[in-house]
Amino acid sequence: DTGVSQDPRHKITKRGQNVTFRCDPISEHNRLYWYRQTLGQGPEFLTYFQNEAQLEKSRLLSDRFSAERPKGSFSTLEIQRTEQGDSAMYLCASSLEFQGENEQFFGPGTRLTVL
Amino acid sequence: AQSVTQLDSQVPVFEEAPVELRCNYSSSVSVYLFWYVQYPNQGLQLLLKYLSGSTLVESINGFEAEFNKSQTSFHLRKPSVHISDTAEYFCAVSRRAAGNKLTFGGGTRVLVKP
Numbered sequence: 001d002t003g004v005s006q007d008p009r010h011k012i013t014k015r016g017q018n019v020t021f022r023c024d025p026i027s028e029h030n031r032l033y034w035y036r037q038t039l040g041q042g043p044e045f046l047t048y049f050q051n052e053a054q055l056e057k058s059r060l061l062s063d064r065f066s067a068e069r070p071k072g073s074f075s076t077l078e079i080q081r082t083e084q085g086d087s088a089m090y091l092c093a094s095s096l097e098f099q100g101e102n103e104q105f106f107g108p109g110t111r112l113t114v115l
Numbered sequence: 116a117q118s119v120t121q122l123d124s125q126v127p128v129f130e131e132a133p134v135e136l137r138c139n140y141s142s143s144v145s146v147y148l149f150w151y152v153q154y155p156n157q158g159l160q161l162l163l164k165y166l167s168g169s170t171l172v173e174s175i176n177g178f179e180a181e182f183n184k185s186q187t188s189f190h191l192r193k194p195s196v197h198i199s200d201t202a203e204y205f206c207a208v209s210r211r212a213a214g215n216k217l218t219f220g221g222g223t224r225v226l227v228k229p
Contacts, residue, residue, distance in 0.1 A: 004158075033216060042119075042205050042219030043159070056214055091159070095215070102147070102215035106159040 004107035006092050012113045013082055020078045021110045025094030032075050033104060034067055035091040036060065043091055049075060050097065082114045117142040117208050121220035128196055129228050136191040136223045138206030146208040148189040149217065150180055154202045162204070165189065201227045 005024045013019050025032050030051050035043035046065070047057045051072040061067075064082075069075040079086055089111050093104040122137040140146065148165040163174040170182040180191045189206060206220040 031215070035217070040124075040221075042121075042207075042221050043217070045216045045218065048214055048216055050214075056216065093159075093217075097215070102209065102211070103161055103164065104215075104217060105161075106151075108158040 004092055004094050004105050006090075006107040006110050008110055009108060010111045010113075012115065014115050015084060016081055018078065018080045019082060019112065020076055021090055021092075021112075023075045023077070023092030023094075023107060025073070025075070025092070026096075026105055027073075029094035029096050029105075030072070031095045031097045031102070031104075032069055033093045033095070034075070034077055035093065037089040037091055037109070038087075046077075046090075079112075082112075084114045087112055087114045117146060117210065117213075117218050119206050119208055119218055119220035121206055121223050123223050124221065125224045125226070127226045127228060130198055131195050133192065133194050134196050134200075134225060136204050136206075136225070138189045138191065138220060140187050140189065140206070140208050142187075142208060142210070144210060144212070146210050147215070148180075148182060149207040149209070150178070150189070150191050151205045151207060151219075152202050153205065153222075159205065162191075196225070196227050198227050198229060201225060 007022045033048040034046040037043040049069040064080045067077045089109045091109045092107045095104045128134045150162040151159045152162045165182045173179045207217040209215045
């Protein structure tokens with residue numbers, strides 16, 4: 001396994017459309033995180049999973065956002081009724097939670113542009 | 116809640132000169148500290164981390180950072196930069212009790228000039 005992959009790398013959509021992003025973590029990693037990065041800012045935490053359980057969601061994650069990790073492997077992040085303010089880079093990271101040590105490995109990101 | 120402040124948004128520096136990127140954090144409990152680097156058109160990569168033990172941590176490419184608990188700082192330094200160090204650098208903290216989710220600073224863009 002060469003690392004965390006994300007698909008698509010770029011997505012352009014019109015306001016009001018739904019979009020779905022996919023993240024494939026490093027295979028043995030039990031934790032998966034989603035972050036959002038807007039231009040000129042550091043990444044901001046959105047949500048994370050331990051195996052298939054979603055353990056925390058940020059206040060940034062409005063009702064239009066939903067994330068799943070159905071089999072504890074890949075994860076999807078869906079945004080319904082996209083708004084221009086959703087334009088950002090969406091980053092996925094995975095880690096092996098073991099005795100508190102947690103190095104997160106990041107994917108290349110999905111850049112979303114909402115027109 | 117925890118927060119991270121990177122005091123410099125941009126740092127221009129000449130090749131072979133030293134560089135220091137400042138990072139301060141606030142947290143009422145102990146945290147883990149990280150520096151990540153993002154090269155142009157690439158994903159975030161871990162540069163170095165402090166979990167416990169020695170307060171001075173080093174990376175394989177010559178960077179070092181020192182954890183200062185009294186000043187709640189984790190500044191990053193390199194004694195001599197290369198053109199290839201041009202990138203954006205992010206300081207981050209996490210807490211095990213908070214799921215180890217990362218809280219990032221705003222980033223410091225380093226531009227190394229020949």
